[in-house]
Amino acid sequence: MQIVVDLNRCQGYAQCVFLAPEVFELHGEEALMFTPTVPDGQHEHVHRAAAACPVQAILVGERAGSR
Numbered sequence: 001m002q003i004v005v006d007l008n009r010c011q012g013y014a015q016c017v018f019l020a021p022e023v024f025e026l027h028g029e030e031a032l033m034f035t036p037t038v039p040d041g042q043h044e045h046v047h048r049a050a051a052a053c054p055v056q057a058i059l060v061g062e063r064a065g066s067r
């Protein structure tokens with residue numbers, strides 16, 4: 001499963017970091033790092049993170065990485 005975070009939208013709220021800390025990491029105030037290819041076992045966490053993001057910056061899908 002692939003994810004993309006629209007970093008122009010991301011406001012560093014860190015909801016995703018709380019919900020899927022193995023995939024999302026915040027460096028400093030607004031520098032979000034993420035693992036574009038989500039490991040098996042993290043899918044549920046990532047879906048929750050995507051739903052929780054206040055600005056819908058997280059795109060989830062098999063094709064999110066190939067656009």
Ligand code: SF4
Nearest residue numbers: 010011013014016053
């Ligand atoms: S929850 Fe959304 S706005 Fe907050 S850090 Fe994650 S991607 Fe960025």
